[in-house]
Amino acid sequence: MISRELVSLMDLKERNLLTLADFTPEEIRFLLDESKKLKKQFKAYERTKPLKGLTLAMIFQKRSTRTRVSTETAMYFLGGHAIFLSADDIQLGAGETIQDTARVLSRFNDGILARVYAHSDVEKLAEYASIPVINALSDKFHPLQILADLLTIEEHKGKLKGLKLAWVGDGNNVANSLLIGCSKMGIDMYVATPKGYEIPEDVVQMCEEFAEESGAKLVMTHDPVEAVKDADVVVTDTFVSMGEEAEAKKKLEAFKHYVVTEELVANAKPDYIFMHCLPYKHKEAEESVFESENSVVFDEAENRLHTTMAVLKNLMG
Secondary structure, eight states, X not given: OOOHHHHHHSOOTTOOBSOGGGSOHHHHXXXXXXXXXXXXXXXXXXXXXXXXXXXXXXXESSOOSHHHHHHHHHHHHTTOEEEEEETTTSOBTTTBOHHHHHHHHHHHOSEEEEEOSOHHHHHHHHXXXXXXXXXXXXXXXXXXHHHHHHHHHHHHHSOSTTOEEEEESOOOHHHHHHHHHHHHHTOEEEEEOOTTOOOOHHHHHHHHHHHHHHTOOEEEESOHHHHHTTXXXXXXXOSSOTTOGGGHHHHHHHTTTOOBOHHHHTTSOTTOEEEEOSOOOSSSXXXXXXXXXXXXXXXXXXXXXXXHHHHHHHHHO
């Protein structure tokens, strides 16, 4: 196993971040420690500029609040410049191929951050780009969110390994990535989804291999109470993701027994924390749970900035 000291000396520059599956537990630990350092500097108004003179192209096929604002703020704090590119701003999808876009942006910029619908799009960007490519959300993975989640859990619980995390809801991109993060870092994760909305089997099998190394326990169930019982962390997400609006009625009916209620979280440990990556649409959790003293959703949202700074600094700097 690589020590933390050796990881700190490793050159992460020019690495892609498409999924945390590509990063070792020691590298994830290093990024979390870097996030803590940068958070302290940010709070103390100590503006460092390791990315001075560098530019990041930000491709956004989907709208965003936290991802866009945290990334632009991170680049400013680090001394660089972020260029926001919506679907209406560039030729991608309007006659220009992904591979050509990747090669052109590589001539202008020092990194590409992409928030896309299809994970294959961000993979193709990485294949043809000669600069680091960072997945800011795809239909399969959301690695930046999970780094923020891990940092938030550690801040409130003092550790990661040995905790129990309960996921209640859809087996979506956030759930996929959280399963990777937990299995890598030794967190037991219980996933409760309706039938037909489970985490994909290929992701589960991959994470079971990670869990064998870390000692984490992974349980897939359809019973929210089983998942939440004695949990240290309870997590949910929107039941209807962007692009699924046509399925909203069907999904909301399927998930009606997976709403995080006060009755459900009464099965968790008294000092459990509730997490949600936002936006909160008042369907997947009761308002009283979302606004409770156990809720750390806005700490979680803030940490998107600090973990993004760590990623940008070490992949681009």
